Amino acid sequence: MRAAVIVFPGTNREKDIAEALERASGKKAQFVWHGDSDLPDVDLIVVPGGFSYGDYLRCGAMAGNSPVMRAVKQKADAGVRVLGVCNGFQILTETGLLPGVLMRNAQLKFICKKATLTVQNSDSDFSSAYSEGQRVVFPVAHNEGNYFADDATLDRLEGEDRVVFRYADADGTVNKAGNINGSQRNIAGILNEKRNVLGMMPHPENATDPAQGGTDGLGLFKSLAEVLQ
Numbered sequence: 001m002r003a004a005v006i007v008f009p010g011t012n013r014e015k016d017i018a019e020a021l022e023r024a025s026g027k028k029a030q031f032v033w034h035g036d037s038d039l040p041d042v043d044l045i046v047v048p049g050g051f052s053y054g055d056y057l058r059c060g061a062m063a064g065n066s067p068v069m070r071a072v073k074q075k076a077d078a079g080v081r082v083l084g085v086c087n088g089f090q091i092l093t094e095t096g097l098l099p100g101v102l103m104r105n106a107q108l109k110f111i112c113k114k115a116t117l118t119v120q121n122s123d124s125d126f127s128s129a130y131s132e133g134q135r136v137v138f139p140v141a142h143n144e145g146n147y148f149a150d151d152a153t154l155d156r157l158e159g160e161d162r163v164v165f166r167y168a169d170a171d172g173t174v175n176k177a178g179n180i181n182g183s184q185r186n187i188a189g190i191l192n193e194k195r196n197v198l199g200m201m202p203h204p205e206n207a208t209d210p211a212q213g214g215t216d217g218l219g220l221f222k223s224l225a226e227v228l229q
């Protein structure tokens with residue numbers, strides 16, 4: 001699996017993602033700087049978490065209009081897999097690669113903790129190593145993770161099986177108590193229509209080694225490594 005990890009000023013999870021990719025695939029990822037408008041020939045592009053351009057205007061707004069994201073959009077349109085985590089998810093919605101927006105958390109506070117999720121859908125290149133309904137624990141660290149889209153978009157996402165992760169309570173039940181940031185329908189991660197782009201707020205890369213307190217995130221990178229070899 002040949003992977004590129006995009007780095008903006010203020011990105012802070014690029015090394016975590018690169019390590020997780022190497023743990024799953026045995027291969028090193030390439031870093032690509034935000035001003036580059038040419039991307040290397042890769043199978044996977046990762047837009048990692050952090051505070052791109054200091055979160056000015058709103059999270060992901062400036063990065064969404066950067067030269068490198070125009071190139072990412074072209075690659076995504078051509079079928080290359082794209083994974084956006086946290087700030088990366090925000091950037092993908094700003095770019096228009098994924099529907100909806102990430103608003104401020106319902107409680108208007110930064111949330112930094114472990115979150116329980118259920119794997120809603122294991123029929124994707126990003127989640128095939130999980131079983132449907134599996135309970136997983138990934139860390140979250142965000143201020144704007146409150147997923148919002150209109151009802152027609154939400155119905156479409158659900159109808160087309162494009163919701164991959166949902167926030168859940170400690171035993172894996174999807175309910176209001178488990179919805180840590182107020183996201184519509186507990187949505188934590190979604191696919192685009194062609195199913196080659198995944199955006200998600202929680203951080204699977206920070207649950208890929210026992211020293212991080214858990215390895216539930218490894219399945220996501222292994223799913224990709226399996227399909228992309």
Ligand SMILES: NC(=O)CC[C@H](N)C(=O)O
Nearest residue numbers: 049050086087142143144
């Ligand atoms: N960890 C992250 O990627 C944080 C994303 C963004 N800066 C936020 O606070 O919502």
